[in-house]
Amino acid sequence: MNRSGIRARGAASRTIFPPRRNPKGRWLVAALIAGALLCAGGLGLLSTATDRPVAADRTDSEAWQLVLVNATHPLPEDHLVETVELDGGESVDARIEEPLSELFRAAEQAGYHPFVRSGYRTRAEQERVLAERIAYYEDQGLGEQAAQQEASRWVAQPGTSEHELGLAVDINDEDGDEELYAWLDVHAHEYGFIKRYPEDASQITGISHEPWHYRYVGTEAARDIYLGDLTLEEYLGAV
Ligand SMILES: [Zn+2]
Numbered sequence: 001m002n003r004s005g006i007r008a009r010g011a012a013s014r015t016i017f018p019p020r021r022n023p024k025g026r027w028l029v030a031a032l033i034a035g036a037l038l039c040a041g042g043l044g045l046l047s048t049a050t051d052r053p054v055a056a057d058r059t060d061s062e063a064w065q066l067v068l069v070n071a072t073h074p075l076p077e078d079h080l081v082e083t084v085e086l087d088g089g090e091s092v093d094a095r096i097e098e099p100l101s102e103l104f105r106a107a108e109q110a111g112y113h114p115f116v117r118s119g120y121r122t123r124a125e126q127e128r129v130l131a132e133r134i135a136y137y138e139d140q141g142l143g144e145q146a147a148q149q150e151a152s153r154w155v156a157q158p159g160t161s162e163h164e165l166g167l168a169v170d171i172n173d174e175d176g177d178e179e180l181y182a183w184l185d186v187h188a189h190e191y192g193f194i195k196r197y198p199e200d201a202s203q204i205t206g207i208s209h210e211p212w213h214y215r216y217v218g219t220e221a222a223r224d225i226y227l228g229d230l231t232l233e234e235y236l237g238a239v
Pocket of ligand 1: 118163168169170212213214
């Protein structure tokens with residue numbers, strides 16, 4: 001009962017709940033064959049595309065956590081993900097529920113109050129997030145094209161967002177404590193997460209510095225990426 005859960009935006013209180021696994025086993029896919037495919041393909045599903053660079057010494061069972069998604073590496077059309085709904089409504093790939101819980105538990109012990117502001121997004125949700133950001137900049141007085149350009153510095157085009165992969169989370173502090181970002185920067189790798197869009201790396205990642213956006217890659221890769229001060233693109237040799 002002391003197990004730390006993951007709170008998502010809108011949580012009514014700071015009471016800690018374990019994430020809810022959807023009782024109907026929600027599969028966020030259109031095809032009825034999803035279950036059969038997953039049973040048959042297991043973890044290898046995300047690594048079937050031959051043009052996806054994966055560190056050579058990785059086994060197939062680890063490949064799912066090293067899938068590269070960026071502007072030049074869109075998600076496969078048939079991308080499948082089994083999600084777990086977190087308290088408050090956001091979801092993540094079920095496979096990162098436990099490491100994310102552990103990360104949050106450690107952050108709480110350090111005095112922070114992390115929550116998932118944004119987790120898994122469907123393609124349609126990513127389209128909505130991008131449209132909202134463009135509208136925001138237009139409201140700020142930018143023309144249509146300039147608003148689109150500015151938005152694309154922060155929000156990936158639909159089909160190229162790690163949020164659609166289910167392995168990325170935007171983490172905020174309930175009290176708005178931005179020191180949480182500094183703590184995450186140093187400790188997230190211990191739980192298998194990397195700061196995916198570091199400072200001064202937008203030429204490589206295509207996305208501006210986002211201290212809140214963390215991506216699960218597994219503890220081994222996360223440690224190497226952290227110690228080597230690398231981006232995922234560099235780690236995978238995809239630059
Ligand atoms: Zn994000």
